[in-house]
Amino acid sequence: MELSKNYSPAEIENKWYEHWLQKGYFKSEPDSREPFTIVIPPPNVTGVLHMGHTLNETVQDILVRKARMSGYNACWVPGSDHASIATEAKVVGMLKEKGIDKNNLSREEFLKYAFEWKEKYGDIIYSQLKKLGCSVDWDRTTFTMDDHYYKAVIKVFVDLYNKGLVYRGARMIHWDPVAKTALSDEEVEYKEITGKLYYIKYKIVNSELSAVSKETPDLAETTHNSPLTTDYIVIATQRPETIMGDTAVCANPGDERYNKLLGKYVLVPLINKKVPIIFDEYVDKDFGTGILKITPAHDINDYNIGLKHNLSIVDTLNDDGTLSEAAQIYVGEDRFVARKKIVEELKQKGLLIKEEEYQTRLGFSQRTNSVAEPKISTQWFVRMKALADPALKAVTDGEIKIHPGEKFLATYKYWLENVKDWCISRQLWWGQQIPAWYDEDGRFVVAENEGEAKKIFNTQYSTNNTQLKQDEDVLDTWFSSWLWPIEVFNGITEPDNKDINYYYPTSVLVTGQDIIFFWVARMIMAGMEYKKEKPFSDVYFTGMVRDKQGRKMSKQLGNSPDLLDLIDKYGADAVRFGIMISSPAGNDLLFDEASLEQGRNFNNKIWNALKLVKLWEGRKSESNLSEGAEAMILSQMTMNIDLGVMPVVPIGLLSEDNFATQWFENRLNEVTIEIESLYKQFRLSEALKIIYSLIWDDFCSWYLEWIKPGFEQPIDENVYNKTVYFFEQLMQLLHPFMPFITEEIYHLLKEQTDDLTVKQFEKPEKPGHTILEQGNILKEVITAIRDVKNKNQVKPKEKIRLHIQTEHKHNYTSIEDILSKQVNAESISYTHHPIENSLSILVGKDKFFIETDQVIDTGVQKEQLEKDLEYLKGFLNSVEKKLSNERFVQNAKAEVIELERKKKADAETRIKIIEESLSTI
RNA sequence: GGGAGCAUAGCUCAGUUGGUUUAGAGCAUCUGCCUUACAAGCAGAGGGUCCGCGGUUCGAACCCGUGUGCUCCCA
Numbered sequence: 001m002e003l004s005k006n007y008s009p010a011e012i013e014n015k016w017y018e019h020w021l022q023k024g025y026f027k028s029e030p031d032s033r034e035p036f037t038i039v040i041p042p043p044n045v046t047g048v049l050h051m052g053h054t055l056n057e058t059v060q061d062i063l064v065r066k067a068r069m070s071g072y073n074a075c076w077v078p079g080s081d082h083a084s085i086a087t088e089a090k091v092v093g094m095l096k097e098k099g100i101d102k103n104n105l106s107r108e109e110f111l112k113y114a115f116e117w118k119e120k121y122g123d124i125i126y127s128q129l130k131k132l133g134c135s136v137d138w139d140r141t142t143f144t145m146d147d148h149y150y151k152a153v154i155k156v157f158v159d160l161y162n163k164g165l166v167y168r169g170a171r172m173i174h175w176d177p178v179a180k181t182a183l184s185d186e187e188v189e190y191k192e193i194t195g196k197l198y199y200i201k202y203k204i205v206n207s208e209l210s211a212v213s214k215e216t217p218d219l220a221e222t223t224h225n226s227p228l229t230t231d232y233i234v235i236a237t238q239r240p241e242t243i244m245g246d247t248a249v250c251a252n253p254g255d256e257r258y259n260k261l262l263g264k265y266v267l268v269p270l271i272n273k274k275v276p277i278i279f280d281e282y283v284d285k286d287f288g289t290g291i292l293k294i295t296p297a298h299d300i301n302d303y304n305i306g307l308k309h310n311l312s313i314v315d316t317l318n319d320d321g322t323l324s325e326a327a328q329i330y331v332g333e334d335r336f337v338a339r340k341k342i343v344e345e346l347k348q349k350g351l352l353i354k355e356e357e358y359q360t361r362l363g364f365s366q367r368t369n370s371v372a373e374p375k376i377s378t379q380w381f382v383r384m385k386a387l388a389d390p391a392l393k394a395v396t397d398g399e400i401k402i403h404p405g406e407k408f409l410a411t412y413k414y415w416l417e418n419v420k421d422w423c424i425s426r427q428l429w430w431g432q433q434i435p436a437w438y439d440e441d442g443r444f445v446v447a448e449n450e451g452e453a454k455k456i457f458n459t460q461y462s463t464n465n466t467q468l469k470q471d472e473d474v475l476d477t478w479f480s481s482w483l484w485p486i487e488v489f490n491g492i493t494e495p496d497n498k499d500i501n502y503y504y505p506t507s508v509l510v511t512g513q514d515i516i517f518f519w520v521a522r523m524i525m526a527g528m529e530y531k532k533e534k535p536f537s538d539v540y541f542t543g544m545v546r547d548k549q550g551r552k553m554s555k556q557l558g559n560s561p562d563l564l565d566l567i568d569k570y571g572a573d574a575v576r577f578g579i580m581i582s583s584p585a586g587n588d589l590l591f592d593e594a595s596l597e598q599g600r601n602f603n604n605k606i607w608n609a610l611k612l613v614k615l616w617e618g619r620k621s622e623s624n625l626s627e628g629a630e631a632m633i634l635s636q637m638t639m640n641i642d643l644g645v646m647p648v649v650p651i652g653l654l655s656e657d658n659f660a661t662q663w664f665e666n667r668l669n670e671v672t673i674e675i676e677s678l679y680k681q682f683r684l685s686e687a688l689k690i691i692y693s694l695i696w697d698d699f700c701s702w703y704l705e706w707i708k709p710g711f712e713q714p715i716d717e718n719v720y721n722k723t724v725y726f727f728e729q730l731m732q733l734l735h736p737f738m739p740f741i742t743e744e745i746y747h748l749l750k751e752q753t754d755d756l757t758v759k760q761f762e763k764p765e766k767p768g769h770t771i772l773e774q775g776n777i778l779k780e781v782i783t784a785i786r787d788v789k790n791k792n793q794v795k796p797k798e799k800i801r802l803h804i805q806t807e808h809k810h811n812y813t814s815i816e817d818i819l820s821k822q823v824n825a826e827s828i829s830y831t832h833h834p835i836e837n838s839l840s841i842l843v844g845k846d847k848f849f850i851e852t853d854q855v856i857d858t859g860v861q862k863e864q865l866e867k868d869l870e871y872l873k874g875f876l877n878s879v880e881k882k883l884s885n886e887r888f889v890q891n892a893k894a895e896v897i898e899l900e901r902k903k904k905a906d907a908e909t910r911i912k913i914i915e916e917s918l919s920t921i
Numbered sequence: 922g923g924g925a926g927c928a929u930a931g932c933u934c935a936g937u938u939g940g941u942u943u944a945g946a947g948c949a950u951c952u953g954c955c956u957u958a959c960a961a962g963c964a965g966a967g968g969g970u971c972c973g974c975g976g977u978u979c980g981a982a983c984c985c986g987u988g989u990g991c992u993c994c995c996a
Contacts, residue, residue: 006961190996361996410925411994418995513993548932550992581947582933588992590933594948601961608959615958686935689947704958711957783965790953790965797956875942882940887979896940896980903942 007607009571028075030502036067079142152492177321236288431474482522573738574599621714
């Protein structure tokens with residue numbers, strides 16, 4: 001078969017994904033094996049995969065594929081999240097484009113559109129997962145609004161309500177004026193912005209009047225025409241549009257500037273509403289003018305002060321962020337427009353003293369990016385304390401391990417220890433409708449359905465056939481996602497079914513650190529509450545994917561690449577490689593297309609190694625060993641066991657080239673063991689680096705060159721078979737990271753009876769130290785000789801005669817062939833004295849003399865030797881200093897001292913050899 | 922304001938209980954090569970005050986203190 005010049009991933013990737021699906025390799029059913037379970041963090045149903053997802057899904061696929069190839073019953077559950085706010089916003093936007101206003105639709109009509117939208121776009125995300133090669137069990141695909149899932153959410157809500165853990169009440173919450181819904185505290189992101197502080201005059205009402213008119217209801221009216229003192233106080237505020245909601249002004253009781261005003265009143269500018277001056281320790285004397293306006297309806301701190309001082313609450317904002325009737329002025333204007341107009345009016349009336357820029361933090365809605373408004377509102381809440389305690393314990397006891405632990409444990413702990421009640425109602429239609437039913441008087445009951453609700457209602461309120469109306473609101477998306485690891489296996493709706501009993505708790509959760517509170521902590525709470533057991537054993541946090549300048553990826557910056565474009569350009573394997581190669585757990589990843597290019601080049605390197613091996617396939621020669629020689633080698637092998645050299649497990653017969661095959665076999669075992677340990681520590685990026693280097697350097701650059709036959713020469717059949725076997729092993733090691741090319745190569749190497757995706761890893765043998773060490777010496781000698789040739793401008797093509805001066809000749813006899821091939825030597829001989837007119841180098845304690853037909857420039861050589869000498873002398877000096885330090889010799893461990901002595905002796909020998917060489921030049 | 926983490930080569934990062942050399946890798950750079958698998962390549966090389974200062978120790982990239990800078994979380 002003719003193999004193309006370069007590897008082209010496109011058709012190959014599609015072909016294998018289809019094949020794997022058709023074979024059902026990703027399907028999982030409970031059996032006698034140990035399960036390895038991952039539930040995907042469900043992406044938003046109408047979204048697309050961005051680079052953050054790509055990293056996440058790749059990590060999960062690596063873990064799942066590795067488990068599947070290691071004897072586990074691997075189950076990766078895919079799915080998507082209905083994402084109430086985000087999706088509803090998209091559907092509303094889509095309707096708007098069609099000229100349809102959501103307000104003119106009934107709930108049912110709207111939901112019909114929403115489901116249509118979901119049907120149309122919900123699969124995009126799945127097709128991207130396929131492109132990326134994700135080995136998920138498609139038969140288990142779950143959506144958070146599936147019937148059973150919907151029921152589970154309702155069941156949990158009712159259950160928590162009955163346990164007293166869900167309640168309804170008026171609290172200060174964050175309001176999103178664009179989405180027109182309440183938000184949880186977690187859905188508000190604080191951003192540093194440059195705001196303005198406006199210094200506004202509040203007139204002080206004269207004391208006589210204030211004393212008598214304190215209880216006057218129509219205060220604003222009466223004060224208009226009242227005699228006023230010329231005194232005023234100045235209040236700094238960043239929100240002048242809320243002054244109409246002021247119900248007091250407040251200073252610190254210890255502030256001498258203001259405490260004489262005790263019992264007095266001021267007039268709120270523009271509307272001349274009379275409000276009292278109150279005092280509270282909360283006020284910071286040094287901030288602004290030291291006196292604050294108190295607007296309990298629109299600030300959490302003001303709200304608390306209001307409660308304490310029994311102030312009334314005047315809500316001056318509508319749900320859409322415009323000013324309400326209560327504001328009296330600028331009614332219907334947007335809050336920011338109103339701010340400008342009010343500032344202008346204050347200016348005109350001489351009530352604005354000054355404006356000052358200042359840094360402040362503002363809360364923004366995570367979903368709509370609008371400025372969130374603190375607002376008093378009646379909503380549904382989850383009482384968190386009781387749920388938080390077991391969730392905290394599961395992590396602090398080490399039952400659930402977080403990776404990287406040191407970084408996130410403290411964050412997790414802090415949040416759970418200080419957790420506030422969770423606002424779970426949203427004023428939306430897309431989501432699970434809250435199962436509370438009300439009568440006309442606002443009396444309500446909570447039940448799983450209307451029939452049930454009526455029964456309970458009638459009993460509870462001793463009435464009959466009352467008309468009940470269900471709560472209009474839906475539940476927070478996260479109130480459904482926190483059940484994910486349970487309900488994907490129907491663990492809420494059908495407790496104790498065989499799936500939930502087998503797959504739960506899941507093995508690993510892989511997710512972004514940004515949703516540690518939204519999702520991870522709450523899943524642990526739900527798990528502890530409903531399964532009395534952790535939902536997963538390990539949590540692996542990936543970092544955020546940024547661009548190479550370290551900026552967040554965003555649509556505005558246009559620095560967020562399209563996944564499918566990248567796959568088209570480089571192939572899915574290369575994308576997976578590129579994103580994994582530099583992403584240590586928990587650290588942000590600076591995404592650079594250059595690393596995808598590196599991945600593509602790696603593909604190509606593997607492809608070319610395949611081409612080389614296939615070139616040899618037709619040129620196999622039978623083993624040139626007689627049966628007698630074979631027996632001899634086998635007996636040597638037995639001896640080698642005693643010497644610590646790993647015997648080769650014969651694939652076919654042994655050959656004369658067996659140093660290379662033995663060395664590589666051991667190297668392969670060494671790396672396989674190393675990889676295993678890295679997997680256990682979730683150090684996937686490092687594991688990939690090691691495999692990359694094993695394939696590129698050890699296999700391609702060294703091993704294949706060592707066994708490469710001369711031009712058009714045949715290759716020993718046994719060496720060939722071994723090489724194919726090694727290649728298969730390498731592909732297996734790499735498969736979890738780069739599934740497509742490895743499967744393709746596996747099948748191109750030879751006729752296979754199975755597929756790599758499900759091929760089980762063999763347990764690696766313990767590698768032999770001696771042969772690995774010998775391999776290192778060989779590599780070092782080759783590199784050193786090439787270097788000296790390079791530095792002395794000896795052309796690689798030029799033949800050399802190599803003379804080795806060593807006390808350990810046996811180290812070299814078995815590798816002579818490889819050595820001469822690699823440094824282009826026409827002869828190798830051993831010597832006891834320096835060779836005239838040659839280049840000499842030192843490796844360890846052995847000297848190598850390189851004879852060429854070329855005239856040698858001794859200057860270059862001398863320079864190099866002197867440099868080496870200088871280094872060694874410096875080194876020797878530092879070792880001697882250590883050894884001559886009495887306290888070191890007294891205190892250090894014996895083996896450390898021994899080592900230093902050996903270093904000293906080695907350095908001295910080497911210095912002697914170099915000085916000898918220098919004297920002969 | 923409270924808390925956490927980080928600072929090692931031009932860039933991105935390893936560096937295990939303090940001692941295997943005067944600190945490693947990949948990418949980038951430089952030099953030489955179109956050598957029959959691969960120029961998306963091969964063979965080599967150069968490059969570091971381990972953020973500053975102080976301490977503990979026979980010995981510190983590593984432990985402690987402190988300063989500086991960056992990132993994240995929370996209010």
